[in-house]
Amino acid sequence: MTAEHADSTENAGSGTEGAEQRPGLSRRAVIGWAGAGVAIGAAGVGTVAAATRHAEDPVPAKQAVDVPFYGEHQSGISTPVQDRLHFAAFDVITKDRDALVKMLKEWTKAAAAMTAGREVGAGATGGLPEAPPDDTGEALGLPASRLTLTVGFGPTLFEKDGVDRFGLKAKRPEALVDLPKFRGDRLDPNRVGGDICVQACADDPMIAVHAIRNLARIGMGVVNVRWSQLGFGKTSSTTPDAQTPRNLMGFKDGTHNIAGTDDAALAKHVWVGAGDGPEWMTGGSYLVARRIRMTIETWDRTSLKEQEEVIGRTKLEGAPIGKQKERDTPDLKAMKDDAHVRLAHPDSNDGLMILRRGFSFTDGSDGLGRLDAGLFFLAYQRDTRKAFVPLQTKLAANDALNEYIEHVGSGHFACPPGIRKPGEWWGQALFG
């Protein structure tokens, strides 16, 4: 199956939409690749294509694999974690439910196009010269870079200031709680909440930024970006066989994370089950986003011994205290009572696990000569009331790490199940 055939399939399924019948221009076709779009399976399995990316690379360009957009679950959750992130929380600024639904339909089509490496609509140059282009164009010539776009709905979409703006109040899942104020929270109101979120992950930051920007553009007059966050390096892995990334404390993070291939663990801890709540969330997941600033300068003045005791792992190898290898079973009692790993470990929490998908961030400096840097924590779970809330309540009260971190941003979102086929749209079961 070539990229062009994929376009045709895609558009055949979106015939209900009217205005956007033209096949989206393939970014790959634009640059005239030979041999792009080699088939490796049926529709939805993904296409492999040689990546052009930055032609200045001193070595042959690496290959990129598109992540399928359609499926039982949204991609971007159990998907192997990409290198870069652009996360955006949006406010809905209209009271017009139809306008919101129309935007969600347009978003879905644009997301299907962009995750397949195609341009939005008629593309950056395929429309009428007198009209603003459908696509902003900065990703022209670049492959999809494993782009995933994951949508979620925040508590305020269902009810805001006591108003049921879109007739959704009765459909709010009980699990989509207003997060409590945790001990030590220092939340910046400008980095909290949001009616809708989109998590864009890709191996190329330009691709993630392009995706959020084009969704924001499509949403003009319907939504505004409330806050957004770039992440420059993943700190968690969902592929246990791979090298575990390090966070900005210099430690390996997410060693004991849920594997994206562990269907049993995903079903138990991540995917919302039938009967867990409203039907529209079955197969979905709850996302908690926290902007966790690290007091980098204080941490950097701390001795290696104390750093390792605070975390509960060795720095170089990442082995649990008292053990030799990163993946050795931890002896929690060998750690200090307030060691981060000891407190957070499933064995200390009745087996509780969350799927972590965080990224390091650095947003310049803070006016006091300190880097504004840390961890943008993203965690997916089946029921936030039984996962992040009790875990963070405990950590906020006891974790030795609290001396070096500060939670400054926060969001909670209900991420519906996946789009199964072209023509369906984000939120269809919720709004339908």
Next chain:
Amino acid sequence: MTAEHADSTENAGSGTEGAEQRPGLSRRAVIGWAGAGVAIGAAGVGTVAAATRHAEDPVPAKQAVDVPFYGEHQSGISTPVQDRLHFAAFDVITKDRDALVKMLKEWTKAAAAMTAGREVGAGATGGLPEAPPDDTGEALGLPASRLTLTVGFGPTLFEKDGVDRFGLKAKRPEALVDLPKFRGDRLDPNRVGGDICVQACADDPMIAVHAIRNLARIGMGVVNVRWSQLGFGKTSSTTPDAQTPRNLMGFKDGTHNIAGTDDAALAKHVWVGAGDGPEWMTGGSYLVARRIRMTIETWDRTSLKEQEEVIGRTKLEGAPIGKQKERDTPDLKAMKDDAHVRLAHPDSNDGLMILRRGFSFTDGSDGLGRLDAGLFFLAYQRDTRKAFVPLQTKLAANDALNEYIEHVGSGHFACPPGIRKPGEWWGQALFG
């Protein structure tokens, strides 16, 4: 020459410094690579090493080439532009000249280590457990990723508020002018100036962030970060044969840039010549940094025709208006009078050229629902008075692009020539 031999050479040359005699731990050695450090030439030509980077990559890891730290000119200027940037402007917060000199010596050694893929000092785990580690550790296991660190000195280092703090006033180059206020400038005082700057470029953002962070850490008590900027994608190329990157307006940028291999053009336009000014700057270059915010939302509502007329090039191909191919010789008279390319082209400016090395940035949103995004413009030149100042004066007055951009940050720095061998240090000729 293996990486380990490079370590030995490196340390042989730094014997004057006393405290830091231990060979820096190689990040590559830490992870036990087989076959790392394959020789491709003599010292200073660089080593080739297999990159581990992020092991979740679905395809074989690409290779990375270290960029030599020592040379006639600083690296990071004519070097092929890397993918990512962390730029920091520092204030000197001490009055103690000796402390500043000591820090510059330490910075130089750390820069030599990090650009070779080694840890700072004894490394993240090689010191005493009771002491804070010499290296913050988040780059453990990662290759140098073509890291370059380029230092520059701002006007205020020579004289600030009428005070000659470090006895350098007489050595200030005339070319290091206080930049004039250009028409339309909307500079944020928190993003202007700086006594010292460091430009960190690498293909992996974690490597660039790690470098700036560790320099800031070494400088504790001597310098504070005044402002800093991450760039997530290069917008200019210094390798004319490569694919030209696009900026966030969706247009190819820097098509007609100075090639990093064009020694004649570099000598004419970029490197400070003997007799151009104070001897300590011969072989150096003047850097102008401008944070240029794009009014993305306005641009995105503009028709393709107007966008192309404003720039003076076609969007898809990047061809000059009226021509077919990107590198066709522009017919400036075919463009509108106020087209950006027409105004900025050397033929409209007596052959004036600057070496551009800018990056796209996105720093979240601005509280009004708009993305805070644009171009972090970096340009190197032989004499700013004859290059950026007249060019920007003209553009600020006439450029059609001004409707869509805003200059919000600014810095001007004198970047000395390169460090020729171990034992020399950043600023030696200036302070010596």
